[in-house]
Amino acid sequence: MHSKEQISHDDYQKTAEWLMSRTKHRPQVSIICGSGLGRLADSLSCRDQFSYSEIPGFPQSTVQGHAGCLVFGELKGRSCVCMQGRFHMYEGHSLLKTTFPIRVFKLMGVQTLVVTNAAGSLADHLHPGDIMIIKDHINIPGLAGLNPLHGPNDDKFGPRFPAMSSCYDRGLRSLALEVTKQLDIAGLVQEGVYAMVGGPNFETIAEARMLHRLGVDAVGMSTVPEVVVATHCGMQVFGLSLITNKVVKSYEDSDCVNHDGVLEVGRLRSETVQQLVTEVISRMEINNNIDRTSSAV
Numbered sequence: 001m002h003s004k005e006q007i008s009h010d011d012y013q014k015t016a017e018w019l020m021s022r023t024k025h026r027p028q029v030s031i032i033c034g035s036g037l038g039r040l041a042d043s044l045s046c047r048d049q050f051s052y053s054e055i056p057g058f059p060q061s062t063v064q065g066h067a068g069c070l071v072f073g074e075l076k077g078r079s080c081v082c083m084q085g086r087f088h089m090y091e092g093h094s095l096l097k098t099t100f101p102i103r104v105f106k107l108m109g110v111q112t113l114v115v116t117n118a119a120g121s122l123a124d125h126l127h128p129g130d131i132m133i134i135k136d137h138i139n140i141p142g143l144a145g146l147n148p149l150h151g152p153n154d155d156k157f158g159p160r161f162p163a164m165s166s167c168y169d170r171g172l173r174s175l176a177l178e179v180t181k182q183l184d185i186a187g188l189v190q191e192g193v194y195a196m197v198g199g200p201n202f203e204t205i206a207e208a209r210m211l212h213r214l215g216v217d218a219v220g221m222s223t224v225p226e227v228v229v230a231t232h233c234g235m236q237v238f239g240l241s242l243i244t245n246k247v248v249k250s251y252e253d254s255d256c257v258n259h260d261g262v263l264e265v266g267r268l269r270s271e272t273v274q275q276l277v278t279e280v281i282s283r284m285e286i287n288n289n290i291d292r293t294s295s296a297v
């Protein structure tokens with residue numbers, strides 16, 4: 001448990017100011033790249049980039065397929081900041097640390113979070129290479145008492161008891177479904193429920209069957225803490241899971257998931273995910289009258 005850990009408003013602010021003094025970009029949208037999806041950042045133009053190791057307060061990425069680089073740039077004229085690599089609880093980071101960048105982005109004026117991840121499918125209709133638009137989540141660590149919002153609430157960011165019943169923006173989900181038709185990838189894309197588990201081990205068969213019975217369509221080891229913190233501070237969220245494998249649910253099945261296979265599907269589908277994310281971001285409505293840093297929350 002890390003519930004005694006605290007990060008002050010000033011700490012987030014210092015990082016936001018450090019970044020804003022080193023880039024001319026004033027991002028409206030933040031993107032988090034899931035395992036194997038780091039190439040999403042390649043589509044940004046006029047890039048400024050920073051290694052996580054040089055950014056004050058940023059944790060370090062330790063997972064293969066997560067480069068550890070923060071990239072600012074434009075996507076079809078829209079100013080974005082892209083995390084090439086995220087932080088996972090299983091790396092040993094507290095949930096407050098894994099979500100540190102979200103509040104920094106909020107202070108920089110970001111209004112929208114686009115989260116992507118690699119996930120295993122529990123649903124019969126979702127196959128490796130498919131994309132799931134996240135419509136809801138089950139926060140398994142959260143239900144068991146691990147939540148990034150534990151500890152004193154910072155009212156400047158959001159309320160003590162935030163609602164989570166509409167954390168995946170309905171308008172952005174409809175927009176994305178519309179975009180999939182225009183990109184001719186509608187056959188690859190479905191909406192579904194994502195569950196976060198702590199990891200780093202993949203599921204046992206009994207765990208997979210339990211998650212399936214709970215109504216989970218795809219399972220992974222990230223995303224939910226980021227979405228909880230973004231929703232708490234009033235950001236709108238759009239989430240995508242790239243299905244990289246089927247989760248084994250039968251004792252007769254000899255398939256065995258591994259991280260290299262996850263990264264490989266990420267590489268194969270990264271262009272499609274890139275196109276979908278780019279189109280959604282370029283068509284979403286953005287409020288341009290945003291205060292940055294001290295008055296951003």
Ligand SMILES: O=P(O)(O)O[C@@H]1C[C@H](O)[C@@H](CO)O1
Nearest residue numbers: 034035117118221222259262
């Ligand atoms: O960062 P994401 O959630 O995309 O990474 C998934 C979950 C584990 O970190 C890893 C397992 O292969 O991929």
Ligand SMILES: Nc1nc2[nH]cnc2c(=O)[nH]1
Nearest residue numbers: 118119120219220221262
């Ligand atoms: N927990 C979990 N995370 C994943 N990330 C990619 N595939 C999987 C999976 O099958 N299970």
